[in-house]
Amino acid sequence: MSQHSHNININERFEFTGGLRTTLLVMIIVGVVSMGATYLFGGDDSNIRFWTNFLHNTVFFTGIAFISMFLLAAKVLAYSGWHTVWKRLLEANAAFLYVGIVLMLFVFLGTVLGWHHMYHWAFPHIAELNPELDPYCFDRIIAGKSGFLSIGFYALATFGFVGIWALCAFLYRRLSMAEDREGDESYSQHKKMKVISAFFMPFAGFTSAAVIWQWIMSIDPHWYSTMYAWYTTASWLVSAVALLILTIVYLQSKGYFSYVTGEHLHDLGKYLFGFSVFWTYLWFSQFMLIWYANNGEETIYFDERMTNYPILFWGNLLLNFILPLLILMRNDTKRKYGTLVLVACITFFGHWMDFFQMVKPGALHSSHEFHKYEEKCLGGGHHGEDTKQLGDAHKDDHGHGHADDGHGHDDGHGHGAEAQGAAGHHGGGFQLGFHFPGFLEIGTFIGFLGLFLFVMFSTLARANLVPPNDPYLAESLHHHVGYGGGNMEEHGHH
Amino acid sequence: MANHKEVLYGLYNDEEILLDAIRHANSKHLDIMDVFTPFPVHGLDDALGLEESRLHIAGFVYGILGTMTAFGGMSWIFTREWPIIFGGKPYLSAPAFIPITFELTVLFACVGMVVTFYTICGMAPGFVNPTLDDRITDDKFCIAFKVNGASNEEINNLKAFFKDTGAEEINTKTI
Numbered sequence: 001m002s003q004h005s006h007n008i009n010i011n012e013r014f015e016f017t018g019g020l021r022t023t024l025l026v027m028i029i030v031g032v033v034s035m036g037a038t039y040l041f042g043g044d045d046s047n048i049r050f051w052t053n054f055l056h057n058t059v060f061f062t063g064i065a066f067i068s069m070f071l072l073a074a075k076v077l078a079y080s081g082w083h084t085v086w087k088r089l090l091e092a093n094a095a096f097l098y099v100g101i102v103l104m105l106f107v108f109l110g111t112v113l114g115w116h117h118m119y120h121w122a123f124p125h126i127a128e129l130n131p132e133l134d135p136y137c138f139d140r141i142i143a144g145k146s147g148f149l150s151i152g153f154y155a156l157a158t159f160g161f162v163g164i165w166a167l168c169a170f171l172y173r174r175l176s177m178a179e180d181r182e183g184d185e186s187y188s189q190h191k192k193m194k195v196i197s198a199f200f201m202p203f204a205g206f207t208s209a210a211v212i213w214q215w216i217m218s219i220d221p222h223w224y225s226t227m228y229a230w231y232t233t234a235s236w237l238v239s240a241v242a243l244l245i246l247t248i249v250y251l252q253s254k255g256y257f258s259y260v261t262g263e264h265l266h267d268l269g270k271y272l273f274g275f276s277v278f279w280t281y282l283w284f285s286q287f288m289l290i291w292y293a294n295n296g297e298e299t300i301y302f303d304e305r306m307t308n309y310p311i312l313f314w315g316n317l318l319l320n321f322i323l324p325l326l327i328l329m330r331n332d333t334k335r336k337y338g339t340l341v342l343v344a345c346i347t348f349f350g351h352w353m354d355f356f357q358m359v360k361p362g363a364l365h366s367s368h369e370f371h372k373y374e375e376k377c378l379g380g381g382h383h384g385e386d387t388k389q390l391g392d393a394h395k396d397d398h399g400h401g402h403a404d405d406g407h408g409h410d411d412g413h414g415h416g417a418e419a420q421g422a423a424g425h426h427g428g429g430f431q432l433g434f435h436f437p438g439f440l441e442i443g444t445f446i447g448f449l450g451l452f453l454f455v456m457f458s459t460l461a462r463a464n465l466v467p468p469n470d471p472y473l474a475e476s477l478h479h480h481v482g483y484g485g486g487n488m489e490e491h492g493h494h
Numbered sequence: 495m496a497n498h499k500e501v502l503y504g505l506y507n508d509e510e511i512l513l514d515a516i517r518h519a520n521s522k523h524l525d526i527m528d529v530f531t532p533f534p535v536h537g538l539d540d541a542l543g544l545e546e547s548r549l550h551i552a553g554f555v556y557g558i559l560g561t562m563t564a565f566g567g568m569s570w571i572f573t574r575e576w577p578i579i580f581g582g583k584p585y586l587s588a589p590a591f592i593p594i595t596f597e598l599t600v601l602f603a604c605v606g607m608v609v610t611f612y613t614i615c616g617m618a619p620g621f622v623n624p625t626l627d628d629r630i631t632d633d634k635f636c637i638a639f640k641v642n643g644a645s646n647e648e649i650n651n652l653k654a655f656f657k658d659t660g661a662e663e664i665n666t667k668t669i
């Protein structure tokens with residue numbers, strides 16, 4: 001490695017040039033067109049397909065920005081040195097947090113103004129007991145959670161918590177820029193970065209759970225899992241590492257990052273391998289605890305997915321566990337561009353699919369539920385006739401009735417029955433865009449990816465690719481993991 | 495040990511000097527018997543041209559063995575040998591077996607690799623493993639040549655090599 005460091009140019013800057021810019025803009029246009037098409041021709045009146053796609057991608061990419069900031073903070077606090085040469089990528093990823101807040105503003109406005117009905121808890125008056133109305137119109141479980149599952153708390157999490165994350169990312173980035181300009185032996189900027197990180201880590205650790213509960217776990221408001229926040233965060237983490245690998249390989253193909261060696265990629269490959277296993281550990285823990293306890297209101301989440309979404313359910317494990325495990329287990333596959341890029345692509349797409357299966361089934365259920373709810377509880381005046389109009393929803397009504405007027409056994413059994421009824425309700429047919437991503441979903445994904453990369457690359461282009469005054473730069477340039485099997489094939493130093 | 499080795503070795507104070515010395519020895523085609531360092535030195539494997547360790551292949555085999563032992567064992571016990579219903583679950587309850595399968599996989603792989611590694615390094619009970627110099631476990635870096643039957647000229651050549659490359663001490667020992 002030492003031969004390298006004498007002739008590298010650590011002052012190089014990434015130039016966000018026409019070709020890449022055009023490609024990304026085309027991707028964004030593809031996304032906008034796909035989203036427009038989904039909105040107009042999505043095939044349902046409440047646009048549930050459009051809104052779930054919007055939420056799914058926003059959460060996925062904002063999460064990658066969040067976890068990049070988290071990695072940045074963790075690495076500064078842990079005195080990590082090896083990441084310094086590529087840490088600007090983390091800073092650039094974190095810049096998407098600002099965009100994420102804006103995108104979530106639309107989801108928030110939609111929740112408040114009733115543009116979409118992804119969130120069962122946000123149905124008007126569902127948490128208010130009104131004796132005038134059918135017992136179906138009052139949901140005891142949602143009422144019990146209404147302190148947290150409320151517009152106010154949703155706003156606090158989405159704009160307050162994420163806003164503070166974005167503020168931390170902004171301050172960190174500003175210090176990093178200042179270090180480039182005026183950094184000296186006192187390392188004062190680096191010390192201040194530590195202070196920000198020391199605040200960010202515990203704050204983000206706790207608040208991210210609340211944000212995740214609000215954004216996606218509350219799509220299934222009767223259900224909850226204490227593993228969910230970790231599970232989701234692990235999903236973001238693997239996606240972020242996969243994206244880092246792909247970005248580094250791309251930048252190297254354009255002639256940048258000659259000093260990011262096989263040693264760095266090997267360690268990122270270990271991250272990809274290790275965090276894929278970590279994700280599986282959380283996936284399985286969540287599954288097994290629920291399977292073992294066998295409570296109806298908990299198992300319904302998996303029963304729904306295993307029965308009606310088997311491709312998503314089992315494909316999730318194949319893409320995010322079996323393939324990375326088998327391909328990256330060997331030492332040398334983490335040092336070969338082909339296998340590393342392959343697994344990075346598989347897991348990046350795989351975790352996008354993971355979020356897809358987290359969002360879609362519950363939201364589809366909520367939108368079905370809303371039609372009945374609207375008719376019975378918001379239209380007013382005709383309860384009693386509903387069994388004729390809503391033949392196959394009969395079980396739902398029955399379930400709700402139990403939960404509400406049967407005070408002796410109102411601890412949620414009714415909702416297990418409700419969810420089961422709903423599973424039967426839309427379990428009959430395969431719906432493109434819900435049971436599996438269609439072209440519109442892929443188009444939306446391409447659009448969001450283009451937007452993310454556009455923000456990321458424009459942030460990256462505003463500073464040196466490598467922080468020249470970082471105290472750990474020399475360590476990073478000499479990073480060596482002590483593997484005897486030779487260097488990356490295209491970067492042999494002999 | 496039946497065959498004694500006559501060893502000529504030099505001690506260095508710094509790993510960078512050691513690495514330069516090894517490269518120098520390679521360029522002169524000297525046949526290094528072994529190198530001893532108090533801690534892992536980055537780039538030493540490459541300099542010595544050591545091939546990749548196969549220990550992890552052994553680890554994989556031990557791991558698979560652990561997986562099969564745990565999963566096979568539990569499946570046999572709970573379906574044939576002594577079937578018990580736990581929590582209303584089927585006899586063959588794969589999810590319930592996974593944690594123990596995972597633990598035994600890790601246990602077999604770890605213990606198996608440690609035992610294999612110690613055996614390969616001659617550190618198992620019953621092996622005699624003489625050290626050239628106690629200070630190679632502390633602060634000295636050592637290059638050793640085997641000199642059984644070497645001529646005076648060859649030995650002088652090696653001694654000159656040690657002097658040229660900055661060895662602090664040159665010693666011989668029969669082990």
